[in-house]
Amino acid sequence: MAYNSYLYIVVFLGLSLLLYYVTPKRLRWIILLLASYVFYCVSSGGLIVYLLISTVSVYICGLWLGKIIEGYESAKASTPKEERKALSEKVTRRKKLVVFVALLVNFGLLAFLKYFNFFADNINVISKLLNLNIAIRSRRIALPLGISFYTLMAAGYIIDVYRGKCRADRNPCRVALFLSFFPHIVEGPFARYDQLAGQLYEGHAFSYKEFTFGAQLIVWGLFKKIVIADRVNIVVKTVFASPSAYSGLVVLLGVLLFTLQIYAEFSGAMDIVTGSAQMFGISLVKNFERPFFSRTVAEFWRRWHMTLGAWLRDFILYSVSLSKWFVKLSKLIKSRLRSNTGKIVPTLIPLFLVWLFCGLWHGASWKYVLYGMYYYVIMALGMLFEPLFSRLFAALRINREGRPYKALQLVRTLVLVNIGMLIFRAPETKTAFSMLRSIFTGFDPKALTNGTLLKLGMDLQDYFVIGAGGIVMLAVSLLQERGFSLRERIAEKNIAIRWCIYFAAIFAVIIFGAYGAGYNPVDFIYAQF
Amino acid sequence: MDKLLEILEDLKPGVDFALEDDLIEDGILSSLEIMTLVVELCTEFGIEISPLDIVPENFKSAQAIYALITRIRDED
Known part of the structure; x- marks a missing residue:
């Protein structure tokens, strides 16, 4: 059940909201839990069993951890001070064992369901190279909906209990609802237990403001998904399907449009799910903060898929x-290396694991490993050369806080991010490199005038809609960047103006949306992870 | 405190850490620099910093970082 479908918005969400608000407040969580399980079953059928295994495993391990922590707290008071350290170490070892069990179950399932064929293929290649007689057959494995998301949230809950950030929950329904909550199970945002579980469980009174603000956010998300992302998808698909057939300029256009597509689609999905939750009075965490205004790649990743x-x-x-x-x-x-490098290398080692995990989390292929490593190398080089750059800029008297330098940084980040997007979208690593090469070597401006751009699946009207839609998105982002709350401002207007704006937005989606004849429904990219 | 100031100045030369009172909000220390600093503090002061302690309030100034180190040492 796609978040942009009539089935979701009109039928599923509408009915869930109706049932939620007619049910007594203290029982409203039951509606959310039922709705979430219905949503999951409709979307993923019998694969719900994996979600149940994750839920039960973290619930039990959470209780087990809670018992160990409580036991330690009561034993601590009666233990002499000099023996406390030994007791604490013993308890930590037991806690670690429980966390290990929980992570083994959850990441074990994820590894098997998502990465089995990737590992099998690689083992087979190695075995062939080493002349070993090992051959693992690939399997057709159905991937449960949202497994990459709920597994990380389940692991987060257990580690937070281990660290003492939140208490182990004795209520299995609250744990089940936290993991399965239908607005976040497909594409996130990744929620933290202490921030969301309580909100989901307490019944929220109907608030006109939350309800209408949520609905507005859904319309805005639909605009980004249906009007922009789904329209450019046609060109992106065409260019990436046979990039060698096009000149560098067309390939560049395909890459830029993919960046626009994935941003409009993913941030649009976040608007739809955040808006859905807000209509129930539930606040989800932010996942995007205008990432294309970032001055560095590190900043980009603090503002893109933030959770x-x-x-x-x-x-x-x-x-x-x-x-x-x-x-x-x-x-x-530190004792072996020079001062600056010795300080930075201890950060670079865990950072390598972070980016390896990030790459593989996106997909089971070497292309995604390259995607992660690409960003790792950029960040590592940035950290290693920062002292050199600082000295260089000081010697050249370049003001790093000046507008020209900041503008250059924005452009540099945009270029680097687009190369990352190219790696991400290319069918395989080899194609990514050849596409990148063609942008620099086969750049033919004739494509702008010889009609090639109109043969990629979009006509002049489509380009106009994309241009106008892109300007609207940019204008909204600029206003938000300056701290201007558009929804608050609209809410201050009188009823006639307000509803004119709402209808204009709804009709923009209906009239300019890329659906119906000539358009195939486009799945959310992140929903496939 | 002197040792801490030395570590901070070494990490980010040219910043007056004794006076700066919002290293995070003012964008002086990035999240990766904080991580480098945390590892430095663990090795130099022989303390164990919990992930729960890595919050902006504990790293907004040299005084706040010093208070964190003192608290962890006292707890030990």
Whole structure:
């Protein structure tokens, strides 16, 4: 059930909202849980069993952890001070074992369902190279909806209980609802237990403001998805299907339009799901913050898919960097290497794992590993050469806070991000390199005038809609960047103006949406992870 | 405190860490620099910093970082 379908918006969401608000407040969580399981079953059928395994495993392991922590708290008071450290270490070992069990179950399932064929293919290649007689047959494995999302949220819950960020929940329904909540299970945003579980469980009173603001956000998300993303999809598909048939300029256009597509689509999906949750009075965390205004690639990743970045930081970067063995290793590295490098290398090691995980999380292929490594190399080089750049800019008296330099940084980030998008969308690594090469070597401006652009699946009217839609998106982003809340401003207008704006937005989606004859329904890209 | 200021100045030369009171909001320390700093603090001061301690309030100024180190040492 796609978030942009009539079935979801009119039937499913409409009915869920109606049932939610007519049910007594204290029982409203039941409607959310039922709706979430119905949504999952309609979308993924019997594969719900994997979601249930994840839910039960983290629930039980959470309780187990909670028991260990409670036991420690009560034993601590009666333990002499000098014995407390030994007790704490013993308890930590037991807690780690429980976390290990929970992660093994959850990541084990994810590894099997999503990565089995990838590992099998690679083992077969290695075995062939080494003349070993090992051959693993590929399997047709159906991937449960949202497994990459709910697995990370389940792992996050267990690690948060381990760290003491939240308490183990005794209520299995609350854990089940947190993992299955229908607005976030398909594409995120990644929620944290302490931030969301309570909100989902408490019944929210109907609020006209939350309800209408949520509905507006859904319309805005639909605009980005149906008017922009689905329209450019035709050109993107055409160019990426046979890039060698086109000149560098057309390939460049295909890459730029893919960047526009994935941003409009993913951020649009986030608007739809955040708006859906808001209509129930539930606030989901932000996943995008105008990423294309970033001055550096690191900043881009703090503003693009923010909750994935936060998950990777909190659960991989921190877990590795702050572990005892790693601190010892850092000490060793520092003593062996020169001052600056010695300081940076201990950050570069866990950062490598972060980007490897990030790449593989996006998909089971070497292309995604390259995608992760591409960003890792950019960030690592940036960190290693920063002292050199600082000295160079100081010597050349270049003001790094001046407008010209900031503008250059924006352009540089845009270029680097587009190369990343090219790697991400290209059918395979080899094609990504050849496309990149063609942009620089086969750049033929004639494509602008010889009608090629009109043979890619979009006519002049489509380009006009994309241009106008892009300007609207840019204008909204610029206003938000300056702290202007569009929805608050519209809400201040009188009823006639307000509804004129609402109808204009709804009709823009209906009239200019890329659906119906000539358009195939386009699945959300991130829903396939 | 002197040792901490030395580490900070080494990490980001040219910043007056004794006076700066919002290293995060003012964009002086990025998240990766904070991570480099945290590893430095662990190795130099022999302390264990919990991921829960890595929040902006604990890293907004040299004083806040020093208070964090002192608290962790006292807890040990």
